[in-house]
Structures are given as C-alpha cells and as structure tokens.
Amino acid sequence: MSAVKALVLNASLKNSGETSNTEGLAEKVVEILQKEGAETEIIRLSDYHIPYGISADLGEGDEWPGIFEKVKAADIVLIGTPLWLGEKSSLSSIAIERLYGSSSETNEKGQSIFYNKVGGVIITGNEDGAKHAAASVLYGMSNIGFVIPPNADAYWVGEAGPGPSYLEQEGEENEFTQKHIKMLAYNTLHLARFFKENPIPAVGNTINE
Amino acid sequence: MSAVKALVLNASLKNSGETSNTEGLAEKVVEILQKEGAETEIIRLSDYHIPYGISADLGEGDEWPGIFEKVKAADIVLIGTPLWLGEKSSLSSIAIERLYGSSSETNEKGQSIFYNKVGGVIITGNEDGAKHAAASVLYGMSNIGFVIPPNADAYWVGEAGPGPSYLEQEGEENEFTQKHIKMLAYNTLHLARFFKENPIPAVGNTINE
Amino acid sequence: MSAVKALVLNASLKNSGETSNTEGLAEKVVEILQKEGAETEIIRLSDYHIPYGISADLGEGDEWPGIFEKVKAADIVLIGTPLWLGEKSSLSSIAIERLYGSSSETNEKGQSIFYNKVGGVIITGNEDGAKHAAASVLYGMSNIGFVIPPNADAYWVGEAGPGPSYLEQEGEENEFTQKHIKMLAYNTLHLARFFKENPIPAVGNTINE
Amino acid sequence: MSAVKALVLNASLKNSGETSNTEGLAEKVVEILQKEGAETEIIRLSDYHIPYGISADLGEGDEWPGIFEKVKAADIVLIGTPLWLGEKSSLSSIAIERLYGSSSETNEKGQSIFYNKVGGVIITGNEDGAKHAAASVLYGMSNIGFVIPPNADAYWVGEAGPGPSYLEQEGEENEFTQKHIKMLAYNTLHLARFFKENPIPAVGNTINE
Numbered sequence: 131m132s133a134v135k136a137l138v139l140n141a142s143l144k145n146s147g148e149t150s151n152t153e154g155l156a157e158k159v160v161e162i163l164q165k166e167g168a169e170t171e172i173i174r175l176s177d178y179h180i181p182y183g184i185s186a187d188l189g190e191g192d193e194w195p196g197i198f199e200k201v202k203a204a205d206i207v208l209i210g211t212p213l214w215l216g217e218k219s220s221l222s223s224i225a226i227e228r229l230y231g232s233s234s235e236t237n238e239k240g241q242s243i244f245y246n247k248v249g250g251v252i253i254t255g256n257e258d259g260a261k262h263a264a265a266s267v268l269y270g271m272s273n274i275g276f277v278i279p280p281n282a283d284a285y286w287v288g289e290a291g292p293g294p295s296y297l298e299q300e301g302e303e304n305e306f307t308q309k310h311i312k313m314l315a316y317n318t319l320h321l322a323r324f325f326k327e328n329p330i331p332a333v334g335n336t337i338n339e
Numbered sequence: 340m341s342a343v344k345a346l347v348l349n350a351s352l353k354n355s356g357e358t359s360n361t362e363g364l365a366e367k368v369v370e371i372l373q374k375e376g377a378e379t380e381i382i383r384l385s386d387y388h389i390p391y392g393i394s395a396d397l398g399e400g401d402e403w404p405g406i407f408e409k410v411k412a413a414d415i416v417l418i419g420t421p422l423w424l425g426e427k428s429s430l431s432s433i434a435i436e437r438l439y440g441s442s443s444e445t446n447e448k449g450q451s452i453f454y455n456k457v458g459g460v461i462i463t464g465n466e467d468g469a470k471h472a473a474a475s476v477l478y479g480m481s482n483i484g485f486v487i488p489p490n491a492d493a494y495w496v497g498e499a500g501p502g503p504s505y506l507e508q509e510g511e512e513n514e515f516t517q518k519h520i521k522m523l524a525y526n527t528l529h530l531a532r533f534f535k536e537n538p539i540p541a542v543g544n545t546i547n548e
Numbered sequence: 549m550s551a552v553k554a555l556v557l558n559a560s561l562k563n564s565g566e567t568s569n570t571e572g573l574a575e576k577v578v579e580i581l582q583k584e585g586a587e588t589e590i591i592r593l594s595d596y597h598i599p600y601g602i603s604a605d606l607g608e609g610d611e612w613p614g615i616f617e618k619v620k621a622a623d624i625v626l627i628g629t630p631l632w633l634g635e636k637s638s639l640s641s642i643a644i645e646r647l648y649g650s651s652s653e654t655n656e657k658g659q660s661i662f663y664n665k666v667g668g669v670i671i672t673g674n675e676d677g678a679k680h681a682a683a684s685v686l687y688g689m690s691n692i693g694f695v696i697p698p699n700a701d702a703y704w705v706g707e708a709g710p711g712p713s714y715l716e717q718e719g720e721e722n723e724f725t726q727k728h729i730k731m732l733a734y735n736t737l738h739l740a741r742f743f744k745e746n747p748i749p750a751v752g753n754t755i756n757e
Numbered sequence: 758m759s760a761v762k763a764l765v766l767n768a769s770l771k772n773s774g775e776t777s778n779t780e781g782l783a784e785k786v787v788e789i790l791q792k793e794g795a796e797t798e799i800i801r802l803s804d805y806h807i808p809y810g811i812s813a814d815l816g817e818g819d820e821w822p823g824i825f826e827k828v829k830a831a832d833i834v835l836i837g838t839p840l841w842l843g844e845k846s847s848l849s850s851i852a853i854e855r856l857y858g859s860s861s862e863t864n865e866k867g868q869s870i871f872y873n874k875v876g877g878v879i880i881t882g883n884e885d886g887a888k889h890a891a892a893s894v895l896y897g898m899s900n901i902g903f904v905i906p907p908n909a910d911a912y913w914v915g916e917a918g919p920g921p922s923y924l925e926q927e928g929e930e931n932e933f934t935q936k937h938i939k940m941l942a943y944n945t946l947h948l949a950r951f952f953k954e955n956p957i958p959a960v961g962n963t964i965n966e
Contacts, residue, residue: 143809143854162752176809182770182847214854215897216470220809223847227770230842245698258496261425261687262471268690269683270842277739278686278696280663281753287467290495291515306500309757316752321695328742334580334734335699352600352645371961391561391594391638423645424688429600432638436561439633454907470896477899478892479633486948487895487905489872490962525961530904537951543789543943544908634888676914679843680889705885708913709933724918 134322136163137204138172138252139197141211141222145176151254151286151296152210155311158302159208159252159284162315168206168322173197175221182224184231194228201229205322206248207276208314209267212295213255213287218263226270233274239329240336244275246325248318253285254296260285277325279317284310343531345372345415347381347461348406350431352421354385360463360504361419364495364520367511368417368461371524377415377531382406384430391433393440403437410438414531415457416485417523418476421504422464422496427472435479442483448538449545453484455534457527462494463505469494486534488526493519552740554581555622556590556670557615559629559640563594569672569704569713570628573729576720577626577670577702580733586624586740591615593639600642602649612646619647623740624666625694626732627685630713631673631705636681644688651692657747658754662693664743666736671703672714678703695743697735702728761949763790764831765799765879766824768838768849772803778881778913778922779837782938785929786835786879786911789942795833795949800824802848809851811858821855828856832949833875834903835941836894839922840882840914845890853897860901866956867963871902873952875945880912881923887912904952906944911937 138160142150153172160170178193187195201207211222235243249271253260264283272278286301293299301307347369351359362381369379387402396404410416420431444452458480462469473492481487495510502508510516556578560568571590578588596611605613619625629640653661667689671678682701690696704719711717719725765787769777780799787797805820814822828834838849862870876898880887891910899905913928920926928934 143811182803184770184841214811215857215900216474217850217853217893217897220847220850220854223844223850226844227841227847242698258467258469258494259471260467260499261691262468265425265683265687266844268696269679269686270844272686272696272698272700273679273842275698277698278690278700280660280690280693280695280748282690285467286499287496288499289497290469290510290513301499304499312752317748320748320751320753324742324746328746330698330735330738333738334730335738352602385600393561393632423602424648424691426641426644426684426688429638429641429645432635432641435635436632436638451907470900474892474896475635477905478888478895479635481895481905481907481909482633482888484907486907487899489869489899489902489904489957491899521961526957529957529960529962533951533955537955539907539944539947542947543939544947634892676885676887676912677889678885678917680886683843703885704917705914706917707915708887708928708931719917722917 131326134168134206134319135204136168136170136206137200138208138210139225140172140174141209141219141225142174142176143219143221146174149297152212152252154297155254155284155286156210156252158311159315162312163319166319168319175225180224182227184227186232198232202243204247205326206318208250208252210252211263213253213259213263216259216262218266222267230274234337236337239332240338241332242275242337246329247276248321249276249278250282250314250318253283255287256293256295257288257290260287277321279321281310281313281317284314340535343377343415343528344413345377345379346409346413347417347419348434349381349383349419350428350434351383351385352428352430355383358506360506361421361461363506364463364493365419365461367520368493368524371521372528375528377528384434389433391436393436395441407441411452413456414535415527417459417461419461420472422462422468422472425468425471427475431476439483443546445546448541449547450541451484451546455538456485457530458485458487459491459523459527462492464496465502465504466497466499469496486530488530490519490522490526493523549744552586552624552737553622554586554588554624555618556626556628557643558590558592559627559637559643560592560594561637561639564592567715569715570630570670572715573672573702573704574628574670576729577733580730581737584737586737593643598642600645602645604650616650620661622665623744624736626668626670628670629681631671631677631681634677634680636684640685648692652755654755657750658756659750660693660755664747665694666739667694667696668700668732668736671701673705674711674713675706675708678705695739697739699728699731699735702732758953761795761833761946762831763795763797763833764827765835765837766852767799767801768836768846768852769801769803770846770848773801776924778924779839779879781924782881782911782913783837783879785938786942789939790946793946795946802852807851809854811854813859825859829870831874832953833945835877835879837879838890840880840886840890843886843889845893849894857901861964863964866959867965868959869902869964873956874903875948876903876905877909877941877945880910882914883920883922884915884917887914904948906948908937908940908944911941
C-alpha cells in the first residue's frame with residue numbers, strides 16, 4: 131500500500147512571512163503523521179491568490195485549481211483556522227466554499243470526489259470559539275463527502291479575554307491540547323488506511339442515482 | 340419613574356443546594372444593577388419543575404407560568420448558562436423554548452409581549468463555547484422581541500481543557516470579564532431606562548398587522 | 549458477523565401519543581436499514597423520565613441508564629430532533645449531555661465507549677435550522693467518540709415562515725430529502741459493518757494514556 | 758434632526774454585473790426606509806477590493822477605508838449575505854473581520870465607534886441556514902458596539918434542497934418574509950431615531966476605563 135498523504139490547508143489570515151499560531155499547532159500533528167510514515171504538506175492559503183466564489187476555477191490568476199489537485203491526491207485533509215469574534219477565519223470560509231464548488235465532481239464509482247478521504251480541523255485563538263468553529267468546519271467537510279473520525283479536532287484557546295495565542299502562551303504545554311493533537315493525528319491516520327484499502331461501497335450514495 | 344426591574348434566569352443544571360459558577364458571575368452583574376437602583380432577582384431554574392414543550396402552560400405541576408409572570412414584570416431579562424460540549428445548557432434551551440411558547444402574547448399596542456424589554460446573557464464554563472452560546476441566546480431573545488444592547492454578554496472561560504470554572508479558578512480577577520460584567524450591567528440599565536420612558540412605536544411591528 | 553444494530557433516539561418534545569414529524573422521517577431511514585438486514589429500534593425519548601445533568605445515573609426514577617444500555621449495544625446511533633427557533637430541541641440537548649456524562653467509560657481497549665459506533669442525525673422543522681442543528685449534534689457525537697460518515701444528516705424543512713412540517717407538507721415527496729435519507733442509511737450501515745470487523749486500533753486514542 | 762442614514766453592505770459573492778437575490782430583498786427594506794425619510798445606500802462589497810485581515814487599513818489598493826467612512830456616517834448598518842453550506846458568505850466574514858479591525862476606535866465620549874448605531878441582517882438562500890447566519894452576524898455586531906433591535910433579521914429560504922432563490926422563486930410573495938422586512942425596517946428606524954437624540958450614556962461602557 132502506498133503511503134498515506136496528508137494535506138493541511140492553513141487558513142491563517144497572515145501569510146508565511148509571519149508566524150502563525152495555527153501552523154505551530156499543525157506542525158505538531160504533522161510530526162506524528164510523518165513519524166508514522168505519512169507524506170505531509172502544509173499549505174499557507176494566504177500565500178496564494180484564492181478569490182471567493184462557488185466554482186472550481188474562477189479564471190485568470192485563480193490559484194485554487196492547483197491547490198485542489200493536492201486535495202484530490204490527499205487521503206487526509208485538515209483545515210487549520212484562527213478565531214476572530216469566536217468564528218473561523220474568512221479565509222477558511224473561502225476554502226470551504228471552494229471545496230463545495232467542486233463537490234459535484236465524482237470518483238470513478240460516481241460518489242463525491244471527497245469520499246474515502248478523512249477530514250479534521252486544527253484551531254488556535256487567544257480565547258473562545260474553537261468548538262463552534264470545529265463544528266462548522268467538520269460539518270461542511272462531512273456534507274461534501276469526507277469521513278470524520280472520532281476526536282477530529284485539535285485546538286488551543288486561552289482564558290477569556292485578549293492576549294497572545296498558542297505559541298507565545300506556551301500552549302504547547304497544555305496536556306489536553308497535546309492529547310487531542312495525538313487523537314487527531316492517529317484517528318485520521320487509522321481511518322485513512324482503512325478507506326484506502328476498503329473504499330466505501332457505491333451503494334446508496336452516488337451523486338446521480 | 341419606577342425602579343428598573345432586572346431578572347436573571349440561571350439555567351445551571353445544578354439546583355441551589357450546589358454552588359453555581361454562573362450564579363457567581365451573575366451576582367457581580369446584579370451588584371452593579373442594585374447599586375444603580377434597580378430591583379433584582381436571580382431565579383435558579385433547576386429549583387422549579389419546568390417541563391419542556393412549546394406552550395405557555397403545560398398543565399398540572401408546571402411552575403413555568405409563575406416564572407413567566409416575573410418575566411413579564413421585568414425590564415431586563417438575563418439568561419445565565421453553563422457550557423457543556425461548547426453549547427448552552429439543556430435547561431437554558433428549555434427556558435428559551437418556553438419563552439417562545441408565549442411569544443404570541445402581545446402588549447396593549449399589539450407588539451410582542453417582550454417589546455421594550457432588554458435582554459442579555461451570562462455564561463461560565465471551564466473552557467470554550469461562550470461566544471457561540473451567547474450568539475444563540477441573544478438571537479433567540481431578539482427573535483421574540485427583546486432589544487439587545489451593545490456588549491450584552493458577560494462570560495468567563497478558562498484555557499482549553501477540563502478543569503474548574505469561574506469561582507474556583509479566580510475568574511473574578513479576570514479584567515476582561517470584569518469589564519464585560521460592567522458593560523452588560525450598565526448597557527442593559529441604560530436601555531431599560533430609555534424604553535420605559537420611550538416605548539418603541541407600534542408602527543411596522545405589531546404581531547397581527 | 550452478527551446483524552448491525554441501529555438505534556434512533558427521537559428527541560421530539562411530543563410523547564408517543566402525538567404524531568412526530570421527526571419520527572416520520574426516521575421511519576424512512578429505518579425502512580432501508582431493515583431491508584438491508586439491520587436490527588432497528590426507535591425510542592421516543594419523551595416517553596421516558598430523563599432528567600438533565602452530567603452523570604451516567606441521576607438516581608431514583610432516572611430512566612436514562614436503561615436507554616444507555618441500548619446505546620452501548622448499538623452499532624449505529626441516530627439522534628432525531630425537531631427545530632425550535634432554528635435550534636435543536638432541548639430534549640436532544642439533554643440526550644447529548646447525558647451521553648457526555650458517560651463518556652469517560654471505556655471499552656476493553658481503553659478507548660471511549662463510543663468508539664467504533666457510527667453517528668448520524670435526523671431533523672425536521674417547518675423552516676430553517678437543519679444544518680446548524682446537524683453541525684451541533686454531529687460535532688457532539690464526534691467529540692465523544694462516534695465516527696461520522698459522509699452525508700450523515702437527513703432533514704426536511706419548508707420555506708421561510710410558520711406552517712406545517714414534514715408529514716403534513718408532503719415532505720416525503722422531496723427528492724433531496726429522499727436522497728439524503730438513503731445516503732444516511734447506507735453510509736451509516738457501510739461504516740458500521742467496517743468497524744464491527746475492523747475496530748479502530750487503540751493507538752493514540754485511549755482515554756488515559 | 759437630520760435624516761437617518763442607512764447603509765446596506767451586501768456580501769453577495771457575485772459582483773454587480775449579476776443579479777443578487779440578497780440585493781433583491783435588501784431593496785424591499787430600503788424602499789420602506791426611504792418612504793419614511795431615511796437616506797439609504799446599498800454597497801455591493803464584491804465590486805470593491807477588500808482584502809482579509811484584522812486591520813483598519815491593509816495598505817495599497819485596499820478599498821475598505823472608503824467603505825468604513827460610510828459605516829461611520831451611518832445610523833443603521835445592515836449586512837446582507839447569501840447562504841453557502843448553511844453559513845453566511847466568506848465575504849460577509851471579511852466585512853465583519855474588517856469592522857472588528859476598527860473596533861478600538863472610539864467616539865468623542867470614549868465608547869466604541871459603533872455605539873448608538875443600529876444593526877440588522879438580510880439573508881437569502883435556496884434553503885436553510887438563515888437563523889444561524891443571523892445569529893452569527895448580529896452577535897458580531899453587538900459585540901463591537903451596535904444595538905440590535907427586536908426582529909433584526911429579514912430572510913427568505915426555500916424548502917430543503919437545491920434550487921433557485923428569493924427572486925426566481927417568488928419569495929417576494931412570502932408573507933412571513935414580507936412581515937419581517939417591515940419589522941427590520943421599522944425597528945432599525947425607530948431605534949436609530951432614539952439613539953440619535955438620546956445617545957447611550959458613557960457610563961460603564963467606555964473602552965479604556
């Protein structure tokens with residue numbers, strides 16, 4: 131069996147010239163995945179020109195189609211997002227809308243192109259909003275065809291109020307966050323291996339039946 | 340002008356034999372309201388028999404109608420809730436459903452009975468979920484007729500992961516929470532005074548027009 | 549291999565003396581599951597005394613422990629809920645809180661007792677709120693250990709505004725709803741069969757490691 | 758007293774070369790506001806270059822600062838959004854993040870610049886998601902300083918499943934939607950007039966106290 135491929139779409143509003151706390155947490159997940167033999171890639175979405183719109187390709191200058199090829203090749207897709215006003219970032223919304231814009235594409239059995247892929251979410255914020263953002267991202271992924279494993283979210287948030295986030299606040303020391311990083315990495319990996327070998331039967335779930 | 344009346348419906352799952360962190364935070368809000376001359380009452384909903392159902396009165400043994408009389412007499416209504424799995428408590432959902440069950444009642448001008456009342460929310464949890472719960476509670480209140488002032492939520496949550504809540508964690512020392520307690524108390528009070536003297540005109544907003 | 553067992557927890561606010569639109573939709577899902585050889589049961593939660601509280605057993609008169617035995621025996625658990633003010637019912641919140649109250653129980657490998665079970669959600673309302681309620685229920689289930697298959701929600705809602713629900717409005721004729729009933733039934737079934745034969749390895753995901 | 762100024766920020770993903778259902782509904786709200794003497798403007802956000810980021814001005818080419826001047830001059834701000842996957846549009850998230858990026862600006866009394874402004878929301882979708890999107894938008898607005906009147910949302914969604922939206926589906930005939938258009942217009946107007954004459958006292962709610 132070929133190696134499991136894992137792709138992280140980091141929807142931080144900051145481009146890669148700046149430190150992203152979400153990327154800091156994503157790297158912990160990726161470390162485990164690599165140690166277990168997965169091929170991994172983290173994409174900082176803000177480094178690319180990704181216009182909004184419900185379409186697979188929005189024309190000249192749109193760099194989403196290149197990213198979408200990587201989504202199609204991946205077995206695990208993790209969306210990373212910071213929190214603003216207790217919500218996922220606008221860029222993560224753009225990414226989910228763009229994924230949705232391609233959700234009528236099918237695999238060779240007629241299921242959504244996202245079937246047999248495993249989804250998860252990575253979240254950081256200085257405070258509050260992680261579970262709400264996780265529910266929103268994971269529901270969107272499930273809705274377009276991803277499998278969601280148990281404990282598919284890893285996050286860090288601090289105490290109520292403004293302040294620094296994961297990396298500056300030593301969020302890496304948080305045992306709860308560490309444990310959920312591990313659960314997210316292993317559960318996406320366990321399920322990705324399953325579904326690579328045992329794809330979901332195309333009974334009752336093809337797009338045009 | 341008569342004193343402003345403020346009512347807190349504390350939807351803690353624990354009855355008044357046990358310490359409620361949400362009540363601890365509510366008391367801070369109530370202190371300010373009292374200092375400014377308001378009459379206040381905190382009701383621990385779990386001390387009463389309040390069945391679920393979309394109705395003003397669910398019959399024998401239902402203690403909601405007595406509580407609803409206090410809602411009708413109040414100028415400010417604050418819903419207090421703990422967080423479980425990042426969501427408001429089931430008992431707060433029951434309270435909102437019951438308020439909704441009475442939302443076809445009108446005042447003498449034909450507006451919803453909740454017009455000219457001011458709503459707000461008080462939330463505590465060991466971690467994460469406050470803004471989502473606040474959005475849900477405040478939207479429900481706005482939907483049935485309450486005015487929502489700026490900064491209508493006061494909350495405390497701790498860092499990601501399990502652990503003690505507001506009272507045990509010295510949440511009272513949190514400056515952000517202190518500031519929002521003050522904003523919630525003063526803004527509900529300012530607006531309640533406005534609308535007692537200047538009720539919303541019954542133009543464009545009566546239930547049966 | 550023994551038959552797959554599917555359990556529907558219908559959190560309608562009406563007891564079984566009254567017609568539940570949610571149950572009407574649940575029956576469509578159950579028909580498919582039965583046709584494919586699953587053993588099924590629909591429980592109308594409002595027929596039982598289920599107090600709120602975060603505990604496996606709330607003492608005298610609490611009928612949740614009996615229901616929880618059925619949850620433990622099930623391979624598929626579907627939560628059914630109506631919509632009020634665009635939110636899942638208070639009774640569905642009670643059910644999720646009670647499931648959470650038992651989430652520290654482990655299977656023989658030390659994983660959450662809900663591992664290898666497949667979750668899904670069934671929703672009806674006269675209008676609006678289904679996706680939000682689905683996201684909330686499915687996130688709660690994923691958080692305590694359930695696997696969420698693709699397209700794990702089947703729902704019907706009507707056009708904006710008050711009015712009758714699924715059964716009275718001929719929601720059964722809605723092709724989108726029919727298709728999602730089928731996807732929910734088959735995908736929960738496909739995955740339940742997988743995980744009965746291939747339980748998730750106890751690596752990286754046990755509760756006390 | 759000068760005329761009330763109302764500004765609609767339409768966060769449709771389509772630019773003004775294409776028909777926006779959300780704009781169709783917004784125009785109904787605006788008609789009433791104009792009839793009652795308000796000055797109104799609808800801005801199609803997608804016609805402008807508005808990058809994402811938490812800042813008042815993101816530098817060269819950023820057209821948000823010009824829009825923000827209009828927000829500051831307005832008494833009523835309405836955010837319009839379509840629904841995708843049951844969520845508000847990514848562009849509405851960008852708008853809210855940008856508003857938040859300016860929320861440390863204060864008026865001459867030291868309150869948030871948004872104090873005494875009245876907020877509301879306009880939503881269209883082919884199906885489901887309006888109340889959730891409304892709760893999210895209205896909470897965000899309340900959080901940065903807007904007052905939210907009763908019944909501050911006007912929306913149209915169709916029956917479950919894909920299909921055309923408000924304009925093509927004769928959503929204009931929907932009595933519930935008509936009524937809520939009226940309530941949104943009149944309640945934002947009533948409250949905007951109040952707060953122009955009676956600004957919220959700067960007691961307990963200034964940013965730096």
